[in-house]
Amino acid sequence: MSSSTLFLRKATGLVRSWSVFDAFVYAFFSINLITLGLYIFSQMYYLEGGLLTTAVVSGIIILTQVVVYAGLIAVMPRAGGDYVWQSRILGGGIGFVLAVTGWWFILWLWTPLYSDMLRHEFFVPLLGILGMQGAADYFAWNPNAWFIVSVIMIGYITVIIALGMRSYARVQKVCFWVGLAGLAIVFLFLLFGSHDAFRAGLDARAPEMFGSGAAGGSVYEATLAAGEEAGAVLPMTGGSLAAVFLAMPYIVFFNLWPNWGATLYGEVKGADDFKRNMLGMGGALVATTVLAVVFFLLINKTITWDFYTNANGAYWNYRWGFTDQAPPLNFWPYPAMLTMFLTSSRIVQFVVILAMSMWFFGWAGTIFLSSTRVIFAAAFDRVLPEAVATVHPRTRTPIWAMVLMVVPGLIVSILYVWDIANFQSLTLMSTLVIAITYLGSTISAIILPYTKKEMYEASPIAKYKILGLPLISVAGVIFLAFLLFLLYQWLIDPNGLYGIGLTNTSSMVFMLAMYGIALVIYVFARYYRRSRGVSLDMLYKEIPAE
Amino acid sequence: MAALPEVQSAVQHIVELAAEQGMVLRLLGGLAVRLHSPSANHRSLARQYADFDFVLADRRTDRLAAAVAKLGYVPNQSFNLLNGDRRLLFYDERGERQMDVFVNEFHMCHSIPITADRLALEPVTVPLAELLLTKMQIVQLNEKDVRDLCALVLDHSFGDGDDDMFNLPYITSLCARDWGLWKTITINAQKVRDFADAYDLEGGQKLTITERLDVLRNTLDAAPKSLKWKARDRIGERVQWYDLPEEVQRG
Numbered sequence: 001m002s003s004s005t006l007f008l009r010k011a012t013g014l015v016r017s018w019s020v021f022d023a024f025v026y027a028f029f030s031i032n033l034i035t036l037g038l039y040i041f042s043q044m045y046y047l048e049g050g051l052l053t054t055a056v057v058s059g060i061i062i063l064t065q066v067v068v069y070a071g072l073i074a075v076m077p078r079a080g081g082d083y084v085w086q087s088r089i090l091g092g093g094i095g096f097v098l099a100v101t102g103w104w105f106i107l108w109l110w111t112p113l114y115s116d117m118l119r120h121e122f123f124v125p126l127l128g129i130l131g132m133q134g135a136a137d138y139f140a141w142n143p144n145a146w147f148i149v150s151v152i153m154i155g156y157i158t159v160i161i162a163l164g165m166r167s168y169a170r171v172q173k174v175c176f177w178v179g180l181a182g183l184a185i186v187f188l189f190l191l192f193g194s195h196d197a198f199r200a201g202l203d204a205r206a207p208e209m210f211g212s213g214a215a216g217g218s219v220y221e222a223t224l225a226a227g228e229e230a231g232a233v234l235p236m237t238g239g240s241l242a243a244v245f246l247a248m249p250y251i252v253f254f255n256l257w258p259n260w261g262a263t264l265y266g267e268v269k270g271a272d273d274f275k276r277n278m279l280g281m282g283g284a285l286v287a288t289t290v291l292a293v294v295f296f297l298l299i300n301k302t303i304t305w306d307f308y309t310n311a312n313g314a315y316w317n318y319r320w321g322f323t324d325q326a327p328p329l330n331f332w333p334y335p336a337m338l339t340m341f342l343t344s345s346r347i348v349q350f351v352v353i354l355a356m357s358m359w360f361f362g363w364a365g366t367i368f369l370s371s372t373r374v375i376f377a378a379a380f381d382r383v384l385p386e387a388v389a390t391v392h393p394r395t396r397t398p399i400w401a402m403v404l405m406v407v408p409g410l411i412v413s414i415l416y417v418w419d420i421a422n423f424q425s426l427t428l429m430s431t432l433v434i435a436i437t438y439l440g441s442t443i444s445a446i447i448l449p450y451t452k453k454e455m456y457e458a459s460p461i462a463k464y465k466i467l468g469l470p471l472i473s474v475a476g477v478i479f480l481a482f483l484l485f486l487l488y489q490w491l492i493d494p495n496g497l498y499g500i501g502l503t504n505t506s507s508m509v510f511m512l513a514m515y516g517i518a519l520v521i522y523v524f525a526r527y528y529r530r531s532r533g534v535s536l537d538m539l540y541k542e543i544p545a546e
Numbered sequence: 547m548a549a550l551p552e553v554q555s556a557v558q559h560i561v562e563l564a565a566e567q568g569m570v571l572r573l574l575g576g577l578a579v580r581l582h583s584p585s586a587n588h589r590s591l592a593r594q595y596a597d598f599d600f601v602l603a604d605r606r607t608d609r610l611a612a613a614v615a616k617l618g619y620v621p622n623q624s625f626n627l628l629n630g631d632r633r634l635l636f637y638d639e640r641g642e643r644q645m646d647v648f649v650n651e652f653h654m655c656h657s658i659p660i661t662a663d664r665l666a667l668e669p670v671t672v673p674l675a676e677l678l679l680t681k682m683q684i685v686q687l688n689e690k691d692v693r694d695l696c697a698l699v700l701d702h703s704f705g706d707g708d709d710d711m712f713n714l715p716y717i718t719s720l721c722a723r724d725w726g727l728w729k730t731i732t733i734n735a736q737k738v739r740d741f742a743d744a745y746d747l748e749g750g751q752k753l754t755i756t757e758r759l760d761v762l763r764n765t766l767d768a769a770p771k772s773l774k775w776k777a778r779d780r781i782g783e784r785v786q787w788y789d790l791p792e793e794v795q796r797g
Contacts, residue, residue, distance in 0.1 A: 013791025014633060015653055079628055164631045267628060269792065373628075380624045389627055393608035396631050545624060 017165035018268045020276050023261050025169075025176045027284035030260030030366050033292050034183070034359035035117045038335060040253040043427070045232040045313035047497070049239040049247035052296045055255070058248045059289040061482050062255055063282060065438070067475035068445045069259035070277035075448065075459040077271035078544055080377025081263035081370075082441045087381070089444040089451060092540040093526075096383055097518040102437025103263060103374040104405065105514040109430045110367050111409035112416035115150035118364070120332040122357040123149060128209040128331065129340075129349045136210055140331045143417045150413045153364060154406050160365045161372065162397035165267050168365060175362025182355025183291070186339045190298035193342040198302050201341035210330045220307065222328035227310020229325075230317030236296055236305040249489040249498055253431045256438075258285040260366055263373040274461045295335070303338055311338075320424075368405050375401045381539055383525045422506040429500045429507055432490045433514065439483050446476035455543075554581060556617075557598060560645075561670050563613040569606065570662045571647075574680050575599030578671035579694040585751075586697035601648040601672060603662040607634055610647065619645055652676075655788040656683040656727045658720070667708045674702055675713040679720070682731045685788045692741045699738065699758050700751055704765070714765055722769045725778035726787035732766065735759045 018026075031037075041051060078084045082103060087095025119139050127136035139145045160171055199220050206212060206219045239247070258281040265271040268280075299308050311333035318327050331337070336356045340349040376398070379389035388400040415423040449456040449470040456462055456470070464471035493501030500507040526536050557573050564571035573581070577598060580586045602610055607630055611621050619636035626634050634647040652658040658679045660672075667673045672680070681695050705711035721728040742755045771779070778787075 013654070013793055014629065015655075015789045015791050017629075079624070166632075269789075376624070376627060386623075389623070391627060391630065394605060545622070 016267050016269045016271075018169055018264070020269065020280050022169040022172070023265070023268045023277075023280040024283055025172050025362075026261040026264070026366070027258045027281045028176070028288060029172065029359070029363035030257040031255045031284060031288045032359055032363045033254070033288050033295065034179070034336070034356060035114075035121065035363055036254040036257075037288075037292060039113075039117050039120075040250060042312040042333060043316055044247060044250045045227070045230065045234050045309050045316060047234050047243070047247045047250065049244035050235045050237040051247070051251075052237050052293055053239065054244050054247040054251050055289055055292045055296075057244055058251050059255060059285055061478070062252075062258065062285060064475040064479040064482070065256070065442075066258055066278060066282040066285060068442055068472060068479055069262050070274055070281060071461045071464075071472035071475075072441060072445050072448070073262060073265045073277050074272050074274040074461050075452075075455060076543060077265045077268070078377070079263065079266035079373040080380075080544070081265065081373065082437055083263070083374045083377050084544060085444045086440045087540050088543060089448060090440060092381075092383070092536050093519075093522055094440060095540075096378060096522045097515060098437045098440040099374050100378065100518045100521070101514045102434040103371050105408075105518065106430055106433040107367055107371050107405055108408040108412040109416070109426060109510075111154070112146070112150055112413040113427065113430060114364060114367050115146060115153045115413065118153050118360055119146060119149045121334055121336070121360055122353075124210075124331050125334060125337045125340075125353045126350065126357075128337075129346055129353060131209070131346075133209065133211055137330065140210075146417045147413060150410065150417070154409065156361070157364050157368055158397065158402055158406070161369055161402070162392075162395050164396055165264075168369065172362045172365075175358035178355050179358035179362060182336075182352055182358065183295075185352050186336050186356065187294065187298055189339045189342050190302045193302045193339070195302055195304060197342055198338070201344070202338070205341050205344070206329060212328055212330055219328050223314055224307060224310045226314035226317070226325065226327055227307075227312070230310075230313035230322070232309045232313025234309045234312075236300055245485070246489070246495060246497060249428065249431075249486050252435070252486060253428060255285065255288065256431060256435065257366075258282070259438075260370055263370045263377075266373070272460060274464070299335055302342075303335065308333065308335065308338075368402065371405055372398050372401045375404065377544065380544060381536070382529055382534060383522060383536065422504070423510075425499050425504055426507055426510060427500075428490060428498050429510060432487070432500060433511065435483055435486055435490075439480065439487070442476050442480045442483060446473045446480065449473055553577065557581075558670060560598070560600070560614060560617065563616065564602070564610060567606075567609045567613050569602060569604040569610060569613075570665045571600050571602050571604075571610065572665045572668065573598065573671045574601055574648075574652075574677055575646075576690060576694050578677055579681070579698055581671055582674060582677065583697040583701040585700045586694065597644040597646055599646045599648070601652055601660050601665070602634075603650060603660055603665050605650065607647075607649055610634070611636075614645065652680055653789070654680075654683060654791050655685040656724065656730060658683060658727075664708075673708045673713065674698070674711065675708065675716050678712050679717060679727075679731075682734045683727060683788075684734070685730055685790065687734060687737060692738055693745075695734070695738045696742050696745065696747070696755060699755050700747075703758060704761050712762075714762070717762070718765055718769045721766050722771050722775060725771075725775045728766055728775070729783075729787050732763055735763050 044051065072085050073081070076085055076088070083095055083099035085095075086098055123139040124136050127139060139149070160168055163171070202220050203218050212219050261268070261281070265277070270276050299305065311327075311329050314327040314329065315333055317323050318325065336353060340352055343349060375384060376389045378384045379386055388404060390400065391398050412423070415421060416426070449472065461472055462470075466474045490498050491501050493499070493503070502508060529536055557577065561571050561573065575597070604610070607626075611626075611634070614636055618639040620639070622635035622637065630649070632649050632651055632653065634649060636645040636647070637643070638645070648660070650660060652660050658676060660676070664673055664676065671677060678695075678698055681691055681698070684691055703711050704714040706715060707713060721731060739756055739759055742752050
């Protein structure tokens with residue numbers, strides 16, 4: 001007999017759809033520096049905490065969130081993530097209400113936000129580069145165009161979700177590498193370009209490609225003046241500790257999502273391996289933060305931080321209706337486009353902006369993909385009708401789940417795009433509601449070692465302790481404190497910085513409506529199932545099968 | 547546990563029902579080996595057959611679900627929803643038997659192409675070449691796998707076609723494209739040789755297994771390889787060349 005060995009494999013296993021690298025890319029795109037990051041940084045022009053400092057400090061704090069979610073996934077790697085954990089640890093009602101609001105309903109609000117980024121990072125710059133100034137202007141400012149972009153975007157997302165997890169991962173991977181290549185080129189332009197060249201390029205090319213509100217003068221000078229008038233003060237570094245923390249309720253719009261794949265981990269290889277989960281989500285957070293720091297430094301070197309902040313201030317000051325004076329730069333100050341003013345080659349500009357748009361196309365599916373798993377999990381538990389957990393037999397599109405996200409998403413898009421009932425003031429509400437969902441999962445994580453002792457002890461995370469306390473609980477307490485701070489700032493808003501607090505009626509009505517709908521669905525399901533002899537309470541005592 | 551004729555009849559019935567719906571469904575796994583290899587009944591190689599493993603060369607999985615429902619098989623709803631583009635699970639009414647269906651592909655430690663054309667070569671099971679490959683691609687071979695492989699190789703030679711033999715040119719073409727598959731198959735060929743020695747087989751039977759596996763090994767080694775294959779060969783075992791299927795808690 002040789003040294004060959006045999007194994008005790010019990011049954012035909014399953015090769016799960018996603019590798020750890022796929023999960024990393026999903027997390028990397030979920031805290032998307034180019035889409036979410038640049039979009040929200042531009043709105044922070046009036047804050048006083050250094051952006052680089054805020055990104056780094058918040059990133060460090062959010063690592064505790066990664067520990068919490070990597071731990072929860074390792075203990076219960078199930079499709080549905082937050083919903084499954086909360087419903088099994090905190091109870092079905094809390095789990096359902098918090099999960100469907102944070103993973104489903106609030107995504108309706110993200111629809112116009114995603115499409116706003118798409119038009120500014122894809123349609124507007126590419127049309128401008130192609131010499132179609134009128135079309136670029138239409139997409140940059142007209143609400144009809146914005147809505148058209150929303151519809152196009154939803155079509156694209158529906159198709160890539162219908163491709164299935166493995167094909168989605170392939171699309172995502174291609175976008176990841178092409179997007180990184182695009183960013184590398186932008187970095188090289190910024191590294192080797194000079195400020196004088198940028199300024200000359202901007203003044204010469206911006207009016208020709210996009211039109212200008214500078215009335216024949218220097219776009220550069222006019223932008224600085226408009227930004228100062230708008231009160232643009234955001235520094236790159238520095239600011240008091242208080243100012244840095246006050247910038248965090250804004251910046252988390254970008255970096256609070258390394259766990260966005262949490263609901264999908266039932267489909268990731270080796271999801272019960274805590275270290276792998278840490279590597280996937282934590283690696284994405286660290287890599288994105290490092291890229292952000294490099295980007296900030298390079299922007300400062302060639303574009304200058306002063307110009308970048310003033311351009312953002314001039315743009316949002318007009319768009320938010322604080323002034324009637326159109327910004328001299330007639331488009332959203334997309335740093336990749338600004339960088340491309342360093343070259344006169346339209347081909348290079350086009351290729352680089354197209355490559356950079358892969359940051360959007362590789363990421364866009366995140367708006368609904370994670371949510372489908374929460375809807376499925378709730379349907380498996382029979383809180384939602386079984387029909388929502390079905391797919392089209394040929395295309396495998398989760399038709400009803402998509403309908404439940406897309407139709408309300410389009411309705412909210414109409415409200416947002418045409419700013420009906422002050423909906424455009426609700427941007428940060430998109431983050432607040434999800435943070436409340438995370439609050440539920442964080443509390444679940446803190447008490448997990450004590451309330452589900454047997455399950456915890458049998459899990460791979462049981463060996464990780466700090467001062468004798470479970471790591472997941474310690475990390476959970478830190479992250480809980482951070483979430484409570486964010487919620488206090490958003491809701492009470494003592495400094496009047498975020499605009500979604502108790503004083504914003506639209507904000508409160510929208511939020512209460514979402515929680516109200518979720519509660520009504522749960523209560524109805526509970527009584528309906530009971531009338532048919534099914535106890536949801538009994539169901540929630542069991543961990544769902546994979 | 548049902549008797550073999552009863553199981554065989556059940557499998558035949560499932561394949562026929564699928565055919566009535568215009569679908570090509572074929573059996574693989576241990577039971578398929580048993581149907582092809584009388585030696586699987588040898589005292590040293592006999593084993594239990596707990597589950598049915600099938601492969602379906604069709605995207606219309608809803609039709610298959612409807613067909614097997616007539617036989618009392620109920621789907622694992624959540625598993626099929628999340629994995630149904632490539633795998634389906636069903637259980638019989640009494641919960642004694644599980645039916646595992648690979649859809650349009652066989653991907654475990656390695657991928658083995660599944661096409662309707664090749665499936666049509668056999669009436670009930672996958673062709674012998676695919677049957678051998680689906681067993682030999684397993685990185686963590688267990689006792690049952692080795693017994694199955696011994697039985698298969700003992701009863702069938704390698705040749706140029708599919709008629710009661712392993713289609714060697716087909717197997718070679720796959721391994722010449724896929725270094726990982728070649729690697730695992732050559733490792734397993736050696737493993738089966740080693741373990742065949744330990745079984746209570748006659749000397750001539752052991753020799754047959756050894757000689758046939760040598761034919762396989764020598765042919766695979768001699769075949770011209772693609773550039774991609776050669777590049778991967780230079781990296782060798784430093785990078786993992788296979789996937790490891792995970793156990794699934796199936797409720």
